[in-house]
Amino acid sequence: MSYRPYQQILRRKSRQIHVGKVPVGGDAPITVQTMTNTPTEDAAATIAQIRRAELAGVDIVRVSCPDEASTAALKEIVHEVNVPIVADIHFHYKRAIEAAEAGAACLRINPGNIGSKDRVKEVVKAARDHGCSIRIGVNAGSLERHLLEKYGEPNPEALVESALWHAAHLQELDFHEFKISVKASDVFLAVAAYQQLAEACDHPLHIGITEAGGKRTGTVKSSIGLGSLLWAGIGDTLRVSLSAEPEEEVHVGWDILKSLGLRHRGVKIISCPSCARQGFNVIETVATLEERLAHIETPLTLSIIGCVVNGPGEALMTDIGVTGGGNNRHMVYHAGRTDHTVAGTDMIEHIIELVEEKAAEIAAAKATEDAKQAAE
Structure with missing residues (x-):
């Protein structure tokens, strides 16, 4: 028996990109993501964790690639799992290039941390050559110094300015296969930043309340923040960030989407x-x-x-x-x-x-x- 929600949510119109074979944005279903917490260089443990997340219904999985050993293991990991892998890159631009060569479907970067424009250009070239998309990941806990000096503290305007500044770097290189996140652990800050960003651009948005907390408290915070955004039609892909196993993040993500009638599984x-x-x-x-x-x-x-x-x-x-x-x-x-x-x-x-x-x-x-x- 199908259930018709009292009110249909009208989603914000955004460009569509692809993370591997998974479409994100446009009229594509809102995808559920998680992130591994095993040492990425331990390929067997990381693969096993991703497979558990797959059984829970995950669409996309992110793995951290802080060193060369991690990107070396990435090739085996990508080969052994069924969902697209996002390589999490923070500082060294070479890790992004290695991850693209290893088969990552997406690179999560902060262009401002990668280095000079020449290095950003090299990362974009690797992404283009290997069919990778990019996620610009802005976080209230790691805003650029010039924005902190300008605004005094993290606020919605600073997060949005950072996101659009980084997006401009990619657009200048004629690269448009990217999505953006503007996360914060404070629910009000994160929601306000996403609302402003949604009005300022048509880029697909990855939504989340970062460092939300443990299983119960993190679920509550994420449900309030993500629920508010999704109800307003904002969000093309999401992660529930919990101090819990990745499959628990997936279960909560699906429950949020099901509660709002946005996706149905199980x-x-x-x-x-x-x-x-x-x-x-x-x-x-x-x-x-x-x-x-x-x-x-x-x-x-x-x-x-x-x-x-x-x-x-x-x-x-x-x-x-x-x-x-x-x-x-x-x-x-x-x-x-x-x-x-x-x-x-x-x-x-x-x-x-x-x-x-x-x-x-x-x-x-x-x-x-x-x-x-x-x-x-």
């Missing part, structure tokens, strides 16, 4: 907070289902409501629903209609079976429709 669970009326342990049931259904990629909705107060109403809007009942028997809904009951002892396994069957049904119908459209 099972969206609508569940109650539980109370004394619950007919089964809602908290434990939802936690188990989130883990056991993580492998489902097909978008569908599942409501888990502990009692009949809101359960039937929520079930009207979900593909599958369960409402707690008496005598340890609970009502199961299919496409908003009451269908059958299930014993509490069998409920979790039964729900998993129903969801897997529904996901297969939806996927088969989509494949048939795609084949029909291709034939026409």
Whole structure:
């Protein structure tokens, strides 16, 4: 059962670039990114971490390349994973050239840190020769000295001026395959900077609240900041920056997009907070289902409501629903209609079976429709 949001978000119009085969900007889906935290020179560990992120649904992964050993390992990493890799470069322009030669799909740089215009020109040439895009990464914690002297402290105007100044370097070289980020750990500063930048240009924007914090606090900060921007139509690709494993960043990124109706992947669970009326342990049931259904990629909705107060109403809007009942028997809904009951002892396994069957049904119908459209 498809769900129509009350209000459709109108996305800001931006140019489209590519990170490998993944389009960013324009009318392309908003992509979810993360970053590895393994030593990049340990190719095996980095590859394993990227593969876990891939299972979580990541679109693009960034890896840090601070030294020659890292860029040397990059070639193997790029070859062994299925998503495009962004090489994170901060100071040495040669690392950017080596990363491009190793197969990076994008170079994350700050042109002001690379050095002279001649060095920026060399990096752009390498990016152009090897089909790389570039991300201009401006951060409130590392603004250029002349901007700090001009503004006194990091503020939205300083972040935007830095971003457009760096963009001009690339445009002067007739290079336009770039996106921009203006991140800050302060939610208000980051949101204001992105709002101003969105009005000042049509470059695709990578959004994020940098150094957001741990799993819970970082998720809250990122949801407030990124949610505000996305609701306003700002953002073409995003990263949720958590002091947590990369796959957790991916899960939160997807949950933000799903909550706003911007992208759909996997099972969206609508569940109650539980109370004394619950007919089964809602908290434990939802936690188990989130883990056991993580492998489902097909978008569908599942409501888990502990009692009949809101359960039937929520079930009207979900593909599958369960409402707690008496005598340890609970009502199961299919496409908003009451269908059958299930014993509490069998409920979790039964729900998993129903969801897997529904996901297969939806996927088969989509494949048939795609084949029909291709034939026409």
